[in-house]
Amino acid sequence: AQRVTQPEKLLSVFKGAPVELKCNYSYSGSPELFWYVQYSRQRLQLLLRHISRESIKGFTADLNKGETSFHLKKPFAQEEDSAMYYCALWSGAGNMLTFGGGTRLMVKP
Amino acid sequence: GAGVSQSPSNKVTEKGKDVELRCDPISGHTALYWYRQSLGQGLEFLIYFQGNSAPDKSGLPSDRFSAERTGGSVSTLTIQRTQQEDSAVYLCASSSPGGRNTIYFGEGSWLTVV
Numbered sequence: 001a002q003r004v005t006q007p008e009k010l011l012s013v014f015k016g017a018p019v020e021l022k023c024n025y026s027y028s029g030s031p032e033l034f035w036y037v038q039y040s041r042q043r044l045q046l047l048l049r050h051i052s053r054e055s056i057k058g059f060t061a062d063l064n065k066g067e068t069s070f071h072l073k074k075p076f077a078q079e080e081d082s083a084m085y086y087c088a089l090w091s092g093a094g095n096m097l098t099f100g101g102g103t104r105l106m107v108k109p
Numbered sequence: 110g111a112g113v114s115q116s117p118s119n120k121v122t123e124k125g126k127d128v129e130l131r132c133d134p135i136s137g138h139t140a141l142y143w144y145r146q147s148l149g150q151g152l153e154f155l156i157y158f159q160g161n162s163a164p165d166k167s168g169l170p171s172d173r174f175s176a177e178r179t180g181g182s183v184s185t186l187t188i189q190r191t192q193q194e195d196s197a198v199y200l201c202a203s204s205s206p207g208g209r210n211t212i213y214f215g216e217g218s219w220l221t222v223v
Contacts, residue, residue: 006151034211043112044152044200044214086152096142096165097212101151 002027002091006100013077014108021072021103023061023087032090033070034097035061039083047072047085057081077107111135113215115201121221122191130186130218132201140204141184142212143176147197155199158184191222 003026013019025031035047048056050063050070061072070087087100114133122128134141143155154168158178169175173191178184188195198217 043216044202046211046213049211096154096157098154099144099152 002089002098004087004089004098004100006085006087006103008103009101010104010106012106012108015079016076019074019077019081019105019107021085021087021105023070023072023100025068025070025087025089027068027089027091029091031063031065031070033061033063034088034090035059035070035072036086036088036099037083038086044086077105079107079109081105082107113201113203113213115199115215115218117218118216119219119221121223124193124222125190127187127189128191128220130188130199130201130220132184132186132215134182134184134201134203135205135213138203138205138213139181140206140212141178142202142204143184143186144200144202145197146200146217150197152200155186188220191220193222196220196222 005024007022033050036044037047038044048054059072059074061070063070082105084102084104086102088097090097113135116131120128139160141158145153145155156169156176157165173189176186198219200214200217202212202214204212
């Protein structure tokens with residue numbers, strides 16, 4: 001069965017500092033991974049997906065199959081990055097997204 | 110509509126009462142999902158509808174929970190004999206067949222059982 005683990009419930013950094021939100025997964029097939037973000041009083045929305053290999057709002061995430069990880073990184077955090085971040089794994093067999101427990105990122109001024 | 114629409118946005122109910130939560134997906138989206146977001150618990154998959162196929166109910170926590178999707182569009186999640194542990198935000202999401210597995214969420218229905 002697939003599983004997504006986000007070991008940190010809360011991550012607090014100062015503005016301008018680098019940030020890394022950790023995500024590890026377990027899945028027997030070929031994974032498709034996503035990061036979703038929920039800003040205060042807004043709906044959950046897609047931030048980025050690994051197959052696009054894109055940078056969104058300065059965030060990047062690289063799929064490491066050897067370490068079964070998909071950590072989200074940004075070199076210089078901004079206050080507006082404060083939000084709840086969820087890592088998710090698409091299970092083609094089950095046709096659904098399995099989410100991690102989420103990490104709340106707080107960027108202090 | 111422009112996005113996934115859910116109602117009510119907030120619902121306070123007494124323990125033991127039944128509640129119905131409604132979801133109107135994005136027009137043309139054949140897949141519809143219900144998730145539950147509990148404080149400190151992350152997102153929990155409940156049920157998945159795809160077109161006319163039988164729904165995947167594997168995430169429903171008990172037989173007090175059920176969901177329907179009429180006409181391949183609007184869905185209703187029903188919770189019977191509500192308990193305090195049912196208090197959570199219930200999120201609906203939808204996706205299109207060619208949507209590259211991207212799902213779009215509604216704003217959620219916040220349920221409080223007192």
